[in-house]
Structures are given as structure tokens and as C-alpha cells.
Amino acid sequence: MTDDKVPHAADNIIVEAEHVTKTFTTPDGRALPVLDGVSLTLREGEIVALLGKSGSGKSTLLRCIAGLIAPSSGTVEYRGEPLNGANPGVAMVFQSFALLPWLTVQQNVELAMQARDVPEAERREKALRAIDLIGLDGFESAYPKELSGGMRQRVGFARALAVEPDALLMDEPFSALDVLTAANLRGELTKMWESKGFPTKAVLIVTHNIDEAVQLADRILVLSSNPGRILAELHVDLPRPRDKRDPGYEELVDTV
Numbered sequence: 001m002t003d004d005k006v007p008h009a010a011d012n013i014i015v016e017a018e019h020v021t022k023t024f025t026t027p028d029g030r031a032l033p034v035l036d037g038v039s040l041t042l043r044e045g046e047i048v049a050l051l052g053k054s055g056s057g058k059s060t061l062l063r064c065i066a067g068l069i070a071p072s073s074g075t076v077e078y079r080g081e082p083l084n085g086a087n088p089g090v091a092m093v094f095q096s097f098a099l100l101p102w103l104t105v106q107q108n109v110e111l112a113m114q115a116r117d118v119p120e121a122e123r124r125e126k127a128l129r130a131i132d133l134i135g136l137d138g139f140e141s142a143y144p145k146e147l148s149g150g151m152r153q154r155v156g157f158a159r160a161l162a163v164e165p166d167a168l169l170m171d172e173p174f175s176a177l178d179v180l181t182a183a184n185l186r187g188e189l190t191k192m193w194e195s196k197g198f199p200t201k202a203v204l205i206v207t208h209n210i211d212e213a214v215q216l217a218d219r220i221l222v223l224s225s226n227p228g229r230i231l232a233e234l235h236v237d238l239p240r241p242r243d244k245r246d247p248g249y250e251e252l253v254d255t256v
């Protein structure tokens, strides 16, 4: 961690979710409590992993934080202001990439900025910068179907980073990729995070993969299932990049 990323004050809080509950209604009319009083703080300079089994409500919590859905009760704040619709300070990376197949790489990357009314010239410049940062230089005019899964997710990353969000929210971003591709992209993400040029101040990553959480995060929140509650919070004090052979790594995995 570089010095300028060390959090030191309460005003470094980017996102704060407090006592968030979410209850869905099933098609046959039953109440399905998914989140039950979840609180989470995301501060400048940290990568937080939200670890939980499939169906535990990880995506639901992320969507509440992004302001895509409203909690049944509880609050989500961005920089101290309660959300009223989409969270203006975050951008998302999705498991399924969520690219529009009829648009080129560059058009896909520009679309998120278009939705935020970024002027055209600035949009182009930021898109090209993000595409370059994520290693897709030369693929600006390619269509998603011409790309591998790993390259498609790079477009997903470029699209999110191009808006220079305060916080990057990632929903199992590597789980649709093969093991090697996932490891490469994870490694690159770690390197970019440690470098000064990374255009976001905090990362919240949702995962069901313990190793992924231990490799990336400064802090790991463990979410239970049925309903989702935060069971434990772990601080990870290992230097990055992290490797299974590092002293302390296996102990940490066993703790989780």
C-alpha cells in the first residue's frame, strides 16, 4: 500500500451501508428475507472483499450500494449523503461482463460515460485511456464476439474505470473466466491498484472464492446465508502480491 492510500480520517468514508435489510417477494407471494441488518463501510485506500456462498445476498447488497435497488430498511450513504437513486460515486464490473454485442469495445466503454452526460471529446479521451490502461490497446474497434472471455472482462473493467469512479464495485468479476485468465487479471488488478495511476480510490469485491478474497483484500467481510448477515470481519496484513506459499497465508484461509 502506498502512503497516499492509507486511510486516516472519518471523512475518508466513501460508502456507508447501515443496517440494510432486503426482503424479496417470491412468485408465489412469500416473503424472502435476503439481507438482515448488514452494515458495511468502504474507505479510501482499501480493497474490501465480501465473501459468501451462492445465494447469500452478495449481489443484492452490491445493487443496494450501487443504488440500483432500494433496501427494504436501513440506509446507504455516498460521501455522507443518503442515496436517492443510482450511486453517483461508483461503477460496477459484472460477472457476466454485460457488454452490448452490437457495439465495439470503445462504444461499450463510452456508453457508461454517455449515461452520465460526459461530453463527447472527453468521453473519447477517457475511453481510450482506460482501454490502454487495461491492456486492450488496438482492440478499440473489435466487437465483443471477437474477444476471449478474459478480453471481454477487460472491456468491463475499462468501462467501469473510464468514469473514474470514487469506488469500484465488482460482482464476482473473475468467476466466469478460466483459472489462468482469472489469475492473470487478478494479478494485473493488484499491480494497478498499487500503482499511482489507478483511477479509483476504493474497491469492493464480491466473491465466493476464499483465495480471491485473501489475495486481494485489506479487509474481508463474511456474509452468512438465509438470511445474509455479516458473520465476521478479518483484516489482512500481508503485503501484495500474495501467494499461497507466503507465511501466514494458509492460516488466514483456515481462519475464514
Ligand code: ADP
Residues within 6 Å of the ligand: 024, 025, 026, 032, 034, 052, 053, 054, 055, 056, 057, 058, 059, 060, 061
Ligand atoms: P448471491 O449474489 O450471493 O449469489 P443474490 O443476491 O443474487 O445472491 O440472491 C440472494 C437471494 O435473493 C437468492 O435466493 C435469490 O434467488 C433472491 N433474489 C435475488 N434477486 C431477487 C429478485 N429480484 N426477486 C426475488 N428474489 C431475488
Ligand code: MG
Residues within 6 Å of the ligand: 058, 059, 060, 171, 172
Ligand atoms: Mg451474485
